[in-house]
Amino acid sequence: MLDKTDMEILNLLTKNSRTRWQEIGDTVHLTGQAVKNRVERLEKSGIIETYTIKINPNKIDKKVTAFITIFMKTTEHLAFQKYIRNKPIIIEAHRISGDGCYILKAAASQDEILEFLDEILKYGNYKINLSIENIK
Structure with missing residues (x-):
């Protein structure tokens, strides 16, 4: 406790x-x-699982932070999860309930984001929101 x-x-x-x-x-x-x-x-006790760092994407030439909701059109969830685990532009990935199947946080150049969006179309459709300010 x-x-x-x-x-x-x-x-x-x-x-x-x-x-x-x-x-x-x-x-x-x-x-x-x-x-x-x-x-x-x-x-x-497992309350603290790991220690991490927070990288300022603007300092390493990663200009855009995007939140991408994935709407799977295939049942290949394991293949999709393996794919996103190997994508360095994906900072966080969560399987969600509600609107969509996954939400991804990506930090990359605009061109890298566009390339990634083209690639994920084989798994499903997406909705993207771009961060305009990091508050916390």
Whole structure:
């Protein structure tokens, strides 16, 4: 069971997973060692699954962030999933309920996005929304 301190630690790590234990401890009123112990417990219990980085697409020449909803016209879901796992422009991919079958987040140049859209037509149709500002 998570307590308020665990939630505060998770919130701080979500903002920056490289924050030092002591710095987190100063914020949540624990020692750095106590924070380390809590984080290890959260890792072992599966609450913290992995640590990631957030890349600024504009700094690496990836100019467009697109959210693409896929409407499958084939039953080849496993082939589609394998295909998108191997596409470096896909940052996130989720199978969804409701409007569509999958939602993908892509970051790439406009030309790369267009090429990708042409390629996925063999699996289904799509709807695309382009990000105009990253708020969080």
